[in-house]
Amino acid sequence: MAQVWAWKEKTFTCYKISPRDEDMLEADYSPNAIKVNGIFRPIILTKSGQIYVPKLSFTSLLSPFVYLKKPLQIQPQSERIIKLVCGKFRVFALSKEGALYTWNEYSCDKNVTAECIDCGLGRISDLRAPLDSDEVIVADFNDKLFQISRKYCGEKSWISVELKGCTFNKYEAAANFSSYGVKESLEIPIETSDESQLSRVKWLRKWMDAFNNPENSDVTFIVEGKMIYGHQVPLSLQCQQLQRAFGNVYKDDSNRIIMPIEKASYATFYRFIKFLYHGQLDIGSPKGNIELLKLVHEYEYEPLMKLCEEVVIRGMREDNVCSLYSLASHLGLKELKDQSLAYVRAHKEDMSKIGYVSEIARILDCGGPENAENN
Structure with a gap:
C-alpha cells in the first residue's frame, strides 16, 4: 500500500492505493487536484513513470482506489515521467530527459497521446503550474526561469518569456494556492444527491425559523x-x-x-x-x-x-415616474434614473394630459437636450 493526497470536501484527504502489476506508487508524492469536466480527480504518478487517474468520478470514490487506469500516453513510450503538475486547464509532465508534455483537462481521462511542448529552451529541469492562469513556469539547467503559454493567433504554438530576477518560490502552486502564494477559493465538488438536497433544505429551514x-x-x-x-x-x-x-x-x-x-x-x-x-x-x-x-x-x-x-x-407608472426620477437622482441609482427617463420619453403625451407638463420638461431637460429632441 502507498498513499496519495487529493482534494475531498474542501480538504486534502489521504487515500491508500493498491499497486498494480510492476508499478510501485510514490508514497511521498502529493499531486495537485485538477478540474476535469467539472469534477476534481487526483492524478497519480508511479515510481516507474506510469500515470493513473481513477475510472470513477472523484465525488464517488472511496479509499482505497480500486479502479485505476493509465490514460496518459507519451511518445516515445520509452521516456519516463518524473514529475506531474496540474494547472488551470492542463496537466503538465516533465520527463527524465528534460522534455515537457501536456494534456488539456478534457483529454486526461481518455487514452490520448500528450502534446510535446517545444519552445527551443532545450532540456527542462523543473516546472510549476499556477492554478489561476493557463501557463507553466519552467527552469532550465542554467537555473533560468521561463513562462510558457499557448499562442492562439493563427497557428497554435507555444511561446516562452524569460522571467528575470524571479525564483520558484514566487510561483509555488500547491493545490490550494495560486501562482503568487495567495490562498484561493477553488471550485470544490459537492454532493448533489437527493439526500444531500434534502439535508440542505432542512439546514435552511433551521436558519429561516430563527427569524423573528x-x-x-x-x-x-x-x-x-x-x-x-x-x-x-x-x-x-x-x-x-x-x-x-x-x-x-x-x-x-x-x-x-x-x-x-x-x-x-x-x-x-x-x-x-x-x-x-x-x-x-x-x-x-x-x-x-x-x-x-x-x-x-x-x-x-x-x-x-x-x-x-x-x-x-x-x-413604474405615469403617476409615480416623476418622483422615481427624483429619488434615483438623489440616491445615485443609475438604472432607475435611466428607466424613469426612458418611461417619461415614451409616455410624455399621456402624462401631459394628466397635468405633468412641468415635471416632464424638467426631467427631459436634465436628461439632455439632444436626447430630448430625438424623442
Missing part, C-alpha cells in the same frame, strides 16, 4: 411599537451598517440590544430583516417597495439593492 423568534435572540428592533427579534452576530455578518449600529445602542440588563427604528414602517423593516435570514424578498406594494429601496440604500446593503431597484422599476 424570541428564543435565543439577543436583538430586539422596535418599529411602530411592534417588536422584531434578531441575532447580533448573523445580522452583523450580513450588514456592516447594522454591525456599527449595534455598537451604539442601548442594552438591557441581560445584554440584549434594544434598537428603535424610526425611519421605516414595520412592514418595510420586517421585509428587510426577513431577507437577511431567508434570502428571499416578500412581494410588496409599489409604495412599500420604494420605502424598502430607501431603507436598503441607507443601510448600504448591496445584495438587496439591485433587486429592490428592479421591483421598483416594475411598478
Whole structure:
C-alpha cells in the first residue's frame, strides 16, 4: 500500500492505493487536484513513470482506489515521467530527459497521446503550474526561469518569456494556492444527491425559523411599537451598517440590544430583516417597495439593492415616474434614473394630459437636450 493526497470536501484527504502489476506508487508524492469536466480527480504518478487517474468520478470514490487506469500516453513510450503538475486547464509532465508534455483537462481521462511542448529552451529541469492562469513556469539547467503559454493567433504554438530576477518560490502552486502564494477559493465538488438536497433544505429551514423568534435572540428592533427579534452576530455578518449600529445602542440588563427604528414602517423593516435570514424578498406594494429601496440604500446593503431597484422599476407608472426620477437622482441609482427617463420619453403625451407638463420638461431637460429632441 502507498498513499496519495487529493482534494475531498474542501480538504486534502489521504487515500491508500493498491499497486498494480510492476508499478510501485510514490508514497511521498502529493499531486495537485485538477478540474476535469467539472469534477476534481487526483492524478497519480508511479515510481516507474506510469500515470493513473481513477475510472470513477472523484465525488464517488472511496479509499482505497480500486479502479485505476493509465490514460496518459507519451511518445516515445520509452521516456519516463518524473514529475506531474496540474494547472488551470492542463496537466503538465516533465520527463527524465528534460522534455515537457501536456494534456488539456478534457483529454486526461481518455487514452490520448500528450502534446510535446517545444519552445527551443532545450532540456527542462523543473516546472510549476499556477492554478489561476493557463501557463507553466519552467527552469532550465542554467537555473533560468521561463513562462510558457499557448499562442492562439493563427497557428497554435507555444511561446516562452524569460522571467528575470524571479525564483520558484514566487510561483509555488500547491493545490490550494495560486501562482503568487495567495490562498484561493477553488471550485470544490459537492454532493448533489437527493439526500444531500434534502439535508440542505432542512439546514435552511433551521436558519429561516430563527427569524423573528424570541428564543435565543439577543436583538430586539422596535418599529411602530411592534417588536422584531434578531441575532447580533448573523445580522452583523450580513450588514456592516447594522454591525456599527449595534455598537451604539442601548442594552438591557441581560445584554440584549434594544434598537428603535424610526425611519421605516414595520412592514418595510420586517421585509428587510426577513431577507437577511431567508434570502428571499416578500412581494410588496409599489409604495412599500420604494420605502424598502430607501431603507436598503441607507443601510448600504448591496445584495438587496439591485433587486429592490428592479421591483421598483416594475411598478413604474405615469403617476409615480416623476418622483422615481427624483429619488434615483438623489440616491445615485443609475438604472432607475435611466428607466424613469426612458418611461417619461415614451409616455410624455399621456402624462401631459394628466397635468405633468412641468415635471416632464424638467426631467427631459436634465436628461439632455439632444436626447430630448430625438424623442
